[in-house]
Amino acid sequence: MDNNQIDGRALILACSAIGAGLAMIAGIGPGIGQGYAAGKGAEAVGRQPEAQGTIMSTMLLGAAVAETTGIYGLIVAIILLFANPLITKYMSLIG
Amino acid sequence: MSYFDLFFGWMFNVDPKALVLALSAIGAGFAMIAGIGPGIGQGYAAGKAAEAAGANPEGSKSATIVMLLGAAVAETSGIFSLVIAIIMLFANPLVSKEGIGIVLAASALGAGLAMIAGIGPGIGQGYAAGKAAEVTGKNPNVQGTAIRTMLIGQAVTQTSGIFALVIGLLLLFANPFIAREGVSIVLGACGIGAGTAMIAGIGPGIGQGYAAGKATEAAGKRPKLQGAILRTMLLGQAVAQTTGIYALIISLLLMFVQVF
Numbered sequence: 001m002d003n004n005q006i007d008g009r010a011l012i013l014a015c016s017a018i019g020a021g022l023a024m025i026a027g028i029g030p031g032i033g034q035g036y037a038a039g040k041g042a043e044a045v046g047r048q049p050e051a052q053g054t055i056m057s058t059m060l061l062g063a064a065v066a067e068t069t070g071i072y073g074l075i076v077a078i079i080l081l082f083a084n085p086l087i088t089k090y091m092s093l094i095g
Numbered sequence: 096m097s098y099f100d101l102f103f104g105w106m107f108n109v110d111p112k113a114l115v116l117a118l119s120a121i122g123a124g125f126a127m128i129a130g131i132g133p134g135i136g137q138g139y140a141a142g143k144a145a146e147a148a149g150a151n152p153e154g155s156k157s158a159t160i161v162m163l164l165g166a167a168v169a170e171t172s173g174i175f176s177l178v179i180a181i182i183m184l185f186a187n188p189l190v191s192k193e194g195i196g197i198v199l200a201a202s203a204l205g206a207g208l209a210m211i212a213g214i215g216p217g218i219g220q221g222y223a224a225g226k227a228a229e230v231t232g233k234n235p236n237v238q239g240t241a242i243r244t245m246l247i248g249q250a251v252t253q254t255s256g257i258f259a260l261v262i263g264l265l266l267l268f269a270n271p272f273i274a275r276e277g278v279s280i281v282l283g284a285c286g287i288g289a290g291t292a293m294i295a296g297i298g299p300g301i302g303q304g305y306a307a308g309k310a311t312e313a314a315g316k317r318p319k320l321q322g323a324i325l326r327t328m329l330l331g332q333a334v335a336q337t338t339g340i341y342a343l344i345i346s347l348l349l350m351f352v353q354v355f
Contacts, residue, residue: 008113015117019124023180026130029217033138040142044149051152058148058159062141065166069130069173069217076127076180085184086116093112093190 008094012086020080026073033066103197103280111196118200119183119190122207126183126263129176129213132300136221137166143225147232158232161242165224168249172213172256172300179210179263194273201283205290206266209346212259212296219252219304226308230315237315244314247325248307251332255296255339262293262346271350289349295342302335 041059045052079085106114144162148155182188183206189199227245231238265271266289272282310328314321348354 008110011109011113012117012120016120019120019122022121022124023127025128026134029131029134029136029214030138031134033135033141033221035138036135037138037141037145041145041149044146048149048152051149051155054152054155055145055149058155058162059141059145061159062137062144062162062166065163065170066134066137066141068137068170069133072173072177073127073130076123076177076184079184080120080123084120086120086187089187089190090113090116094110 008090009087012084012090016080016084016086020077023073023077023080027070030066030070034063037063037066106197106200109196111199112190114196114200115190115203116187119187119203119207122203122205123180123183125204125207126176126180126210128211129217130173132214132217132297133169133173133221134217136169136218136224136304139218139221140166140169140224140228144228144232147229151232154232154235157235157238158228161231161238161245162224162228164242165227165245165249166221168246168253169217169220169224171220171253172216175256175260176210176213179206179260179267182267183207188267189270192270192273194270195279195282197279198272198282198286199270202266202270202272202286205286205288206263208287208290209259209262209266209293211294212300213256215297215300216252216256216304217300219300219302219307220249222301222304223248223252223307223311227311227315230312234315237318240318240321241311241315244311244321244325244328245307248303248310248328248332251329251336252300252303252307254303254336255293255299258339258343259293259296262289262343262350265350266290275353277353285349289346292342292346292349296339299335299339303332306331306335
């Protein structure tokens with residue numbers, strides 16, 4: 001097979017790789033947000049060290065929620081890489 | 096061989112079904128970029144709640160509840176994007192349609208691009224949630240007022256995210272380009288353009304969310320003025336929506352009116 005030939009399967013795989021990469025750009029958000037939460041948490045502990053437990057649990061709870069969209073992006077990327085439904089669909093379409 | 100053939104020629108030779116599925120993969124990736132918004136917004140809310148818990152540990156429970164409620168609303172646009180991505184991956188409506196491959200493929204890409212608008216509402220609603228948690232933490236008695244103001248503001252903030260979702264769903268399920276006569280590369284580009292235009296929704300989303308946050312803060316400090324505060328907020332938010340509506344008009348023009 002000629003490696004420079006574009007067939008349907010190769011194109012889907014190539015674009016899946018690009019799509020998986022693009023999906024991960026979502027990581028910008030949780031990074032910024034959780035960093036802000038961590039900063040404010042540290043600030044609060046510095047002001048009131050005896051409330052450290054409460055502050056930490058509130059911060060971690062909120063940061064866990066902020067993580068969700070990053071995980072969504074990761075799931076879509078992993079689906080594209082390891083369980084690509086588009087290739088399956090294509091194979092069933094061309095028979 | 097012209098540059099045009101070099102860049103686009105292969106698209107006409109490759110199997111059209113493969114082209115649609117391939118660009119759906121890129122579109123799904125684009126859609127997920129919206130996750131930036133809820134990530135930043137919810138993180139801000141978490142930070143404000145943690146700060147409130149430190150400043151006034153008695154108010155930390157009320158502040159946490161308000162933070163979680165606001166963060167759940169801020170998640171909406173992330174979930175919209177996830178839904179569009181999942182539809183394109185597992186139940187792709189375009190691949191089974193009869194049409195020109197390059198046009199359908201471009202529509203899939205456009206649907207993904209439109210969803211990037213979700214960054215705006217995500218950041219904005221998260222900011223509002225953070226301000227609500229802050230004001231509730233200081234004075235747990237104003238929790239009800241803070242939640243009401245926050246939810247009204249967040250609802251308006253969602254508008255541009257819903258516009259983007261509508262355009263994304265139209266491109267996928269009620270694609271106007273299939274029945275349209277025209278040069279395929281132009282029709283395809285109209286699909287990509289219609290989606291790209293919706294990215295403008297980031298701006299109104301962030302701006303309206305900022306207004307919602309400040310209104311929540313003000314209403315929490317002086318609950319008696321809630322009516323006047325809400326009116327000012329809604330007026331400002333309506334003005335902030337304009338650019339999002341311009342984008343929607345251009346997007347609908349590209350889709351349903353033969354401008355070229």
